[in-house]
Amino acid sequence: MTLAALARDDASAQFLDAAAQGVLLYQRCSACGHAQLPIGGSVRTRCRNCGRNEAAWTPASGAATLVSWTSSPVRTADGTEPGPVIGLLELAEGPWLETQLRGLAGAPGELDEGAPFHVGFEQPEGSEPIPVFIAG
C-alpha cells in the first residue's frame, strides 16, 4: 500500500506544516464562505466561487465520506497483485480530494458511496506527510 514521496512547494507549505501536526486543512473563503481545496499548485488562495483572493486555510474536522474509488493491479516479478484502493472523498466541510484508503474490511467491490472515513497521515521515507483516509 505504498505511497510515493511528496515534496513541498510554497503553495503547499502551510497545508503540509499542519499535516505534520496531524491536522488536515481546507480553505474557506473569508468573503463568501465557500469551502474548497486547491486543485493544483499554481493558484493558492483564489476562491473558485466568488473569485476573490481570500480563500484562507482552516482546520477541517477530518471526517469524510466516500464519493467514489478505484484500484489498479500492480505489476510484480511474478505477475500482478492487488494495488492500493484510491478513494475520492468528500470532507464533512464539502471539498473533495483523492488519496489512498486504509482499514478496509473487505474487497473494494464491497465499498459503498457515502461510507464514513476519517483522516490519518503517513510519511513515506524522504516525503512530506500525506493524508490517507481510514474506514469508520
Place this chain on the structure above:
Amino acid sequence: MTEKSAIIGLGITEMGKVYGRTAAEFAADAVVLAAADAGCELHDIDGLLISAGVQQGVGLGLARDLGLRNLTLLSEVQAFGSTAGGMVAQASMAVQSGLATTVACVFADAPLVQGGSAGAAYGAGRRTFTGFGGIAAASGLTSTNAMYALAARRHMQKYGTTSEQFGAVAVAQRAWAAMNPRAQMQAPMTIEDHQNSRMIADPLHLLDCCLVSNGGVAVIVTSQSRAEASAKPAVYVLGWGQTHPGYTRTSGSEFGLITGAATSGPMAMKMAGVSVGDIDVRELYDCYTYTALVSLEDYGFCEKGEGGALAQSGALAPGGSLPTNTGGGQLSSYYMWGYTPLSEAIIQARGEGGERQVAKNDVVLVSGNGGILDHHSSLILSKHAAA
C-alpha cells in the same frame, strides 16, 4: 442568412501499429489525402487548424512542411478530446466570415513505439510529486484510466449501472468494427471476453478502454457554395456547441453523473434545427465504454441512468434502432481523439460505409469529450444543407 459550411474532404492515413513515421509526417499525409479527396490543390488551402496530438508532435511548422503559402488562418487548437468539434466549428466560422475559404483541420499522433506496450505509450513514468496536486499522484492516481474509473464507479453507484452493461457497449462496437477494414480490432467479442479481460482500473477492464494508435486524420471545410461544386458529396455542418462543465470538486458536483453532452448537445441541435429524435447516426467519443454510455443519456437518447439498459438492449449494435459508433469507435477501430467519431460521421453521411453503412443517414451527431469530462463538443452533420 449566413451560408452553411461543409466538409468536402476527408483524409485518413494508415492507422494503428504503423511505425517509423512521426506525428508531423502523419499530419502532412492526412492533409494531402484530404485535399485530394476534396478535389482541391494544396495551394487552395488558405486555412490550417492543427491539433497537436496527445504527444504534441505536430506544430505550426506543418504549414511550412506542406509548402502552404496562401494561409490567411493558421493556429493550433487545444481542448483535449473535444478539440475536433471545436476545430470544425472554428473552421466553419472562418469560412462564414470570409477569413478563409478552404480550411484544413488535422490531428495526428504517433505514441506507439515498435516493441513497446500500448500501456507505456502514454505513460509518463515515475515522477517527483510536488505540492497539493501531488497528493493524488503520490497515492497512485496517475493515469487517465484511474480518473475515468472514479467517474464510472460513481455512475454505477448512483444508477446501478453494471460492468456487463459497459461490456455491452464494447461488444456492440466490436460488431461494427468487424465491418470496418480500417479497424485495429476486428475479431468477434463476447460479454464473457469483456468480463475476463484484465482489470486496468476497477471497474474498468481492458476492453472498456480505448486503443492507442499511430496515424493522422484531416478534413477540409469550405463554404456551402464551394461545397456544391466539390468532387465528393458535401457533408454540411448544421450545428455546433461546446461546453466546459467546470466541476467544482466539492459537495453537489455532478462529476461522473452528468457530462457536457447535456449542454453542448442541445446547443448544437438548436443551431441545426433538429431534436434528438431526428438523429440517425451517433458517433460518440468513447475513450471508455462508460463515456459512450453516459453521453447517450446526456444527449437524451434514454432517460438519465438508463444508459446501461439501453446498451444491453442491442439498440447500439448493427441492426439496432440507435446505430452508434458505427466504425467501432476508439474502443475497436482507432484512437485519433475526436477525429475518430468525426471521420466515421463523414463516412456515414456520405454513404461510404460499405458493409457497415447505416441505411438512414440524414442527420449524424458527433461528440467530443476532453480532460476528465472537463470539455465537451457536439456537431450535427448532414448530407443535406438544411435539416
